[in-house]
Amino acid sequence: MVEARRNTRQKRVILQSVEQLGCHPTAVQIYSAVRKVLPRTSLSTVYRNLGILVDQGKIKAVKGAGKEIHYDHNIEEHNHIKCSVCGRVCDVNISPVDIDTLNPEQVSNFIVIEIRMNILGICPECAEQLEKEK
Amino acid sequence: MVEARRNTRQKRVILQSVEQLGCHPTAVQIYSAVRKVLPRTSLSTVYRNLGILVDQGKIKAVKGAGKEIHYDHNIEEHNHIKCSVCGRVCDVNISPVDIDTLNPEQVSNFIVIEIRMNILGICPECAEQLEKEK
DNA sequence: ATTCGTATTAAGAACTATTCCTAATATAGA
DNA sequence: TCTATATTAGGAATAGTTCTTAATACGAAT
Known part of the structure; x- marks a missing residue:
């Protein structure tokens, strides 16, 4: 994963959405929330930025029971x-x-x-x- | 899942393969082993029978880190x-x-x-x- | 052993979650 | 403001699994 450098609107809104949704949302749930603010956002942008945010340690990916990955703003x-x-x-x-x-x-x-x-x-x-x- | 009633060659060889492969094989690994005995076996037959065997408590599905399901003949x-x-x-x-x-x-x-x-x-x-x- | 109803199969299409690709866009530094 | 390029939108590709359907084979009844 290439180090992210630019602070895009999409990245900001995606992080905000993970924080505000709170209860361990999936990528698709985050995507829905983001599109209420930025309606042209694509799902692949959500996935890519979630990956970057995980790499940067700003959120955590919760894998486990079930096939979808959930995302957690509580990094403890x-x-x-x-x-x-x-x-x-x-x-x-x-x-x-x-x-x-x-x-x-x-x-x-x-x-x-x-x-x-x-x-x-x-x-x-x-x-x-x-x-x-x- | 419908209750399995017939004792087919495929089902027998699939259970045997899980037992003999031992080390928590994936469906595809089981499929390869089964096809050495029954070369026309299809992957969906392997998946369906693994599901039946899990339902019957004869093997266990090991889900977790990673996307593939592994299968375990040790049901403890x-x-x-x-x-x-x-x-x-x-x-x-x-x-x-x-x-x-x-x-x-x-x-x-x-x-x-x-x-x-x-x-x-x-x-x-x-x-x-x-x-x-x- | 033979027949027959139907559970099961082979083959591949469909599905789901995620990742990859590419031309167009928007960001940050000059 | 201009410019180089990181990032995006949109959609194709991928991987693992499940579903669909006509053909097959199991096993109960004869």
Whole structure:
């Protein structure tokens, strides 16, 4: 990825959208929000700039349960839970495993780079809805 | 997914291949192995039967870091580490978090279904190779 | 063993999320 | 303001997976 140099309107609005949408939006959700401000923005511009913003450490990409990548304006290390019904992603507050305490045979002698937890669940709203339908 | 009823040659060879390949093969790797025995097998048949076998609890799908799904003949609960260089997946032996010990506010009031750890690392072989290239 | 209904297959089209390509545009420095 | 070029819009390409359909083969009944 080439180092970004220019401060374009698109890049500014994309970062703003990730921050304002808050709840771990996908590229398509960010795209919709951006197009309300800059209607001619293309999806590839959104993807490219999200990549640049991740590289610059301004946002984080949340991959995991499900095929879409979600984006997070909270760059502190934390984990996520995904609703298996509606697909939305929320934060979880489980202390991550300390990489330094692992011994090699536990991890097939790999050098560990990153430990992510992907948690699957049902969000309160969907749980309530399912309860009603019974 | 409709309940599978017939015991076809393809299904048998696909399950065998997952078991014999061992190290968390992808659908395409399984497809290659199956075609050595049944050369006219199609990729969609492999995918469909892998889905059936997962539904029947005979194998597990390992999703996580990376876009491909890997398949595991070891159906006991355990976690995985993926090599960021060559992409292969190995087992890790880290005690999973106990779902029952979590309190609701830790998990944004979700009902927790499953906790998966996705660990990213570098496998011994790739680490050695990288060391040589320096 | 043979017949027959239908579950399953092979082959490839379709789909989805993402990345790549290229001419046109807009930004930042002079 | 002018200019070089980084970035954009638009759409094509890609990768992994799922879907569609006519043909096939499994296995229950004979």
